[in-house]
Amino acid sequence: MSDHKIEGKTILIAGGAKNLGGLIARDLAQHGAKAIAIHYNSTASEAAARETLAAIEAAGVKAVAFKTDLTTAGAMEQLFASVIAAVGRPDIAINTVGKVLKKPIIEISEAEYDEMAAVNAKSAFFFLKEAGRHLNDNGAIVTLVTSLLGAFTPFYAAYAGTKAPVEHFTRAAAKEFGDRGISVTAVGPGPMDTPFFYPAEGADAVAYHKTAAALSKFSKTGLTDIEDVVPFIRFLVSEGWWITGQTILINGGYTTK
Numbered sequence: 001m002s003d004h005k006i007e008g009k010t011i012l013i014a015g016g017a018k019n020l021g022g023l024i025a026r027d028l029a030q031h032g033a034k035a036i037a038i039h040y041n042s043t044a045s046e047a048a049a050r051e052t053l054a055a056i057e058a059a060g061v062k063a064v065a066f067k068t069d070l071t072t073a074g075a076m077e078q079l080f081a082s083v084i085a086a087v088g089r090p091d092i093a094i095n096t097v098g099k100v101l102k103k104p105i106i107e108i109s110e111a112e113y114d115e116m117a118a119v120n121a122k123s124a125f126f127f128l129k130e131a132g133r134h135l136n137d138n139g140a141i142v143t144l145v146t147s148l149l150g151a152f153t154p155f156y157a158a159y160a161g162t163k164a165p166v167e168h169f170t171r172a173a174a175k176e177f178g179d180r181g182i183s184v185t186a187v188g189p190g191p192m193d194t195p196f197f198y199p200a201e202g203a204d205a206v207a208y209h210k211t212a213a214a215l216s217k218f219s220k221t222g223l224t225d226i227e228d229v230v231p232f233i234r235f236l237v238s239e240g241w242w243i244t245g246q247t248i249l250i251n252g253g254y255t256t257k
Contacts (some may be wrong), residue, residue, distance in 0.1 A: 004238050004239050004241050005238055005239075006028055006032050006033055006117065006238050007238070008034045008250060009091040009092055010033070010034075010035045010087050010088050010089065010090045010091050010092070010239075011028055011033050011035070011036045011037070011090060011091065011092040011094070012037045012079075012080075012083050012090040012092070012093045012094070013025050013036065013037070013038050013039065013094045013096065014039045014070060014079075014093075014094070014095040014096060014097050014123075014127060015039060015040070015041070015042035015098070015119070016037075016038030016040070016052065016094070016096065017039075017045045017046075017049035017064075017065070018045060018048035018052065019096075019146070019192075019194040019195065019228070020189070020229060021096035022038075022048060022051075022052045022053075023227065024058055024064075024096070024230055024232050024238075025038055025055075025093060026052065026055045026056065026156045027230045027233075028092075028234065028237075029059035029063075030059050031234060031238075033086060034061065034062065035061060035062040035063070035088070036056050036061055036062070037061075037063075037064045037065070037066065037087055038052055038056075038063070038064075038066075039066050039068065039070065039079060039085065039089070039140065040065065040067055041067070042067070043065075048107075049065045049067075049073070050065075050143045051136070052065075053065055055090070066082050070097060070123040070127070071118035071119060071122060071123050072126075073126045076123065076126040076127060076129070077130060079136075080130040080131075080133075080134050081221075082148050084134060087154065088098040089134055089135065090131075090135055090139070091138075092132065092135075092139060092140050092141075093127070093135060093139070093140075093141045094142045094143075094144075094237070094238045095123075095124060095141075095142070095143045095144065096144045097120075097123055097144075098117060098119065098146070098199050099115065099123070099159075100154075100159050101116055101159050101200065102155045102159065102200040102201065102205075103155060104113070104154070104155060105157050105158075107157050108157070112158065116158040116159065116161075116162045118210075120162035120163050120166075121160070121165045121166065121214040122166075123154035124143050124166045124169060125169050126150045127143070128170075128173045128184070132145045132173060132176065135180075135182055135239075137181050137182070138180070138181035138182070138241075139180075139183075140182065140183045140184075140185075140236065140237040140238075140241060141173065141177075141182065141185070142184075142187055142233055142236055142237060143169075143182070143185075143186045144186075144187055144188075144189070144208055145163045145167070145186045145187065145188040145247060146163050146165075146188050146189070147188045147189060147190045147191075147249045147250075147251040147255050148160035148163070148188075148255075149163060149167065149188055149226075149247065149251050149255055149257070150188070150256050150257040151255045151257040166186050166247075167186060167247045170185065170246075170247065171245045172186050173252055174244040174245030182243045182244065183236070183240075183243065183244035184244055185236050185243055185244060185245070185247070185248060186246070186247040187229070187232065187233060187236070187247075187248075187250060188247060188250065188251070189224045189229050189251060190213060190223065190224035190227055190249075190250070190251025190252060190254035191209040191212075191223050191254070191256070192197045192223060192225070193220070193221040193223040193225055194226060209222070209223060209254075210222030211248070212254055213225065213251060213252035213253050214253025214254075215253055216250060216252065219252060224250065224251055224252060224254070228250070228252070229250050232250050236248075
C-alpha cells in the first residue's frame with residue numbers, strides 16, 4: 001500500500017458476509033477496492049454472503065466468497081490459497097471473526113472453553129500468520145477484538161480472555177512484518193447493535209449497555225453502531241498506516257484502558 005489508499009487494492013475480510021464485516025466490505029468497495037474476498041463460516045450465512053457479494057459487484061468491484069471453519073491452521077492456509085488463486089495476493093486483510101459467551105467461570109465447560117479459544121485466539125493467530133506470509137508489501141492487517149479488554153467485569157472471562165491474546169499477537173506481528181511496510185492493528189468495538197450481541201444478554205444487561213457509554217445518548221441505539229466503527233477500519237488500512245502494534249477501543253466512552 002505504498003500510496004496508502006484503498007483504490008486498486010485487493011482485500012480479504014474474514015467474517016465478511018454480514019454485520020460489521022459485511023458493512024466493511026461494502027464500504028471498501030465504495031472507496032475503490034479492486035477486488036474483495038469475503039469469508040463466512042456456515043450455510044446460515046450464505047444468503048447474507050450473496051447479498052454482500054452483489055453489493056460489492058454493484059460498486060464495480062470483483063467479489064468472491066469462501067465458506068469454511070477457520071479454527072484449524074490448515075483451513076486458514078486453504079483460505080489464503082483460494083483467495084490468491086481467485087483474485088491475487090491481498091494488500092489488506094481484516095479479521096472480524098469472533099464468538100461471545102457470557103457465563104460464570106464455574107459454569108464454563110471444557111468444550112465451551114476450547115471452542116472460544118479456537119474461534120477467538122487460535123483463528124486470529126493463524127490469520128495473522130497467513131497474512132504475514134502472503135500479504136503484499138506495504139499492506140495492512142486489522143483484527144477485531146473487544147472493548148471488554150479494557151473492562152473489569154464478571155461473566156466474560158471466556159470471551160474477553162480468549163480475545164486478549166490477540167493484543168500480544170498484534171504487537172509481535174507489527175514488529176515482525178514492519179520491515180515490509182505492513183501495519184498491524186487490533187480494534188475493540190463496544191457492545192454493538194448486531195445479532196451477535198443480543199443472544200448473550202438479558203434485558204437488564206441490554207438496558208445497562210445502552211446507557212454505559214459517555215456518548216450513548218447520541219447513538220441510534222445507545223450501543224456502538226457498526227456505521228461508527230467502519231470509518232476507523234478504513235482509516236487504519238489506508239491513510240492511518242502509521243498506527244501499528246496498537247489496540248484501539250472504539251466505543252463512545254464505554255470503557256478505556
